Amino acid sequence: MELFWHLMSRMSQIFFFALILPFLLACRLKEWEPAGAIFITGFLAAAAAWEFALRARRRERRGQMSLKEGAMFMVIVWFFLGILGMMPFLLSGITHSIPAAFLESISALTTTGLPAVTATREGWPWSLLLWHAIMSWLGGFGFVVILVTVMPQVSGCFGVTLSARQMISFSPIWQRMRTSIRQGAAVYGLLTALAVLAYYLAGLSFGRSLVTAMLTISSGADAWTLDFSNMPNSVWMAAGTVMFLGSLNLLLLWKSWKRRSLRMLVHDTELQFFLLVLLGATTLIVVNLSGTGMFKPGEALKVGFFQVLSFISTSGLAVNPFWEWPGFEKYVLLMVCFAGGCMGSPTGGLKMVRLLVLNRLLDAGLKNSLHPNMVPVVKLDGLAVEEKVVGRILSFFFLYMVTFALFALLLSISGISLLQSAGYAAACLTSNSSAALLYGGPGAAALPGWSQLLMALLMIMGRIEVFSFILLAGFTVESMREKW
Template sequence: MDRHILFYLVGRIILVNGLSLIIPLTAGLLWGERGLLYFGPSLIAAVALAVFCLYRGRHHKRQVGAGEGAWYMVLVWLALSLLGMVPYLIAGVFTSPADAFFESAAAFTTTGTSVLADGGAALPSSLLLWHSLMGWLGGLNFILMLVSVMPLVSGCFGLTLSVHQSVSFSPMVASMQDAARKVGCIYLAITMFSVFLYWLAGLSPTAAVNQALLTLSTSGGDSLFDFFRYDSRALEGAAALSMLLASGNFLLYWKGWERRSLKIFLHDAELRYFLMMFLGVSAVVSFHLWHYGVYDGWDNLRYGFFQVLSFISTSGFASTSMESWPEFDKYVLFLLAFIGGCIGSSTGGLKVMRFMVLFKMTSRELQRTLHPHMVVSLKIDGVPVDMKIVSRVLSYFFLVIMTFFASMLIISLAGVTPIQAMAMAVGCLSSVGSTMALFGVTDVASLPAWTKVYCGFLMILGRIEIFPALLVIQHSVSYVWRRW
């Protein structure tokens, strides 16, 4: 393994994320808060660590392998979670490192859950800005890794991205930087568009920025901004459009922009399936709410469509209290959070493309059972899918299910009910913390410290999509075995 390229990549991303501390630091000073005290030590530590890593990696070979990619993903999320917790500890928000780690990991992995009372209503404005910024940076980090390093590690992402978005996944650093630049520009542009929508809907510029950062990163579950308190259709419309854009494939957006064509979106199978699922499930939930008389008239459609979009995009925003919702609708939202949005987006979950592959594979096996001599190929958008990709999708699905059940058992040791343990496990793995509140987990702070630390690591494991962690463990065991 080339440690030089590993140091170089880790140093670069820590430097970028560390320098972002200048934003809340400056805002704190302008707002009369102790911004220098809160963020100064973290900024110095991040820059020092980044400079050290860049210096150690200055002789890298400009090529990344699967081993380096796996270590990179694991180390980056751990380092960012540790650096992100420092301002909370310095400000005295948390006395327990476990609470601070949970809060930081939840923000950077865009899980959208919090141990803070009322989501942090009593925090200084600069710390609230940092919290929103961590979520936005976490979403950006994820999609940058998705188009650069993750295809080398897990191998099951190239199905839709490389074939349809004309992006070649090369192990060369220059190619990675080009793909990252494209998706980063789209992410920033949609964020600015979301800020404009929220401002147009009536929010102040500061509130619009905060809300847009949380929406585009799909980490709104712990937001102080509860839509049902405002009861504004304009704000809900701005959020819905932003969540819909955040759920799509960012490289598909880039390709559409380059070609100046909207037809490309109609021809993308994953986007079509996502929209059909969203509209179909929204109609079912809205009808069920109307049937049980939960709301009056058109409010069933209003709240049904918004909450379905919120959970399928793994954003977790709430436009209404769901305590009175029938259990059927709650479980539907729970399953949607497990599925998530499109590959190439900042959403969590397993992604629609993988479920498409699993569904088509099952359909093919049924046809082969009925007609043993029939040759049936698995295709997405008319492009044959390599069996290597299918096997890796199956492997990933198996790993997610096994991790889910194991985590549910471990979390249940904290004294929560089985359904609450299930909600916490799925919430951490799928990066949608609102599944916890859906089934009554409203006081995360009261959980034992070890549970919060475990959930923090589970969030990171879900965000890096399990494969990199297994490769790191395998590499570490092999290294120790050789040295032994």
């Protein structure tokens, strides 16, 4: 457990340093209640980091993570950070509901962006708005870190090894983990800086550019906090560029930059498939919006492309009340929401590389039916995909869709319609808050406390890609059987 406690200590340290900027802003703006709440939270984060570090020193130094240790970390770290993250909301008095505060914190950390404390975040103290944006940014970065370190060890990759043109090596050894973390952090930080510059050049103030960049690059934005409907075209273009870059494989970007090879990026099969899905969904929506007379062709192209890009990147931005669009458009948006971006990106959803493998598996199956003596082989980038990886992707797809159906059914018990509960379940599972707007609803802040906790659980399951939660539950049941 030495590496488990070591990672928990590092995450607590990161949270402590992340609280400094909101605390300074609260003091500068004389928001004393949030300042006190953030100070207490920082003290708790520092105390937790110290305790976890002591526990790591007492353990035998192995420097390697076991399967059980990795599953525990992937599940427990989200609950731990969620509890720490909700303390400023509770202690500042902005809410007295523990379920709402916990859901707000988890919504930020998982980059879902769904408001839970209030219907919108208008009127919040600026320091708490900054803390929410920082949590979203850290959540996107944390997901990338888990993706390149712990997740391959825990979930048997589930297609992660198909990223970066199969040239990324994953290892449970801490020294090798650090290398992957540095690579992911470098690309993530550079993209964030470019996003801030893009928004600033588009006309936003530096402070707003920083917050907007952190929310969009991490795919943690939402239509309630960031209203893009009245923004100039320059801001739309900046947001579109940031969402597109945030949907790409960060590890592949690193490899392309390291080798100074644009060809490596352009010829990536997953990126080509991503562009195909993006343009195909945009074409369907633009044609239908123009045909129904809702928009002129030029306006339909602008709002349609932006909205599809927002959903496929699971960013949650809105430039038009898409919930008032015809049912066909909403169905297409829901589908691309489940698709998500490329593997190795902070986006949610199933990820393009998995859908690409499933598509080629279907094609191989059809060919095998026509030619029974043929041995079907699923290839990606000219390399054969191992049968066990294909099997795991099939298992993951099944688990993902069963989880969505089950939680949609459970959320409907709270009194909302089945379509509305499906929208909330899709929003939580894919980390895209705008999916909750597709079919209306009272808003997460108006739902019962038990359903808010259920949504928080679904957000975590979506971020750790379901399997780790089931694996940890299996370890727990097995441990209880051995004790009995």
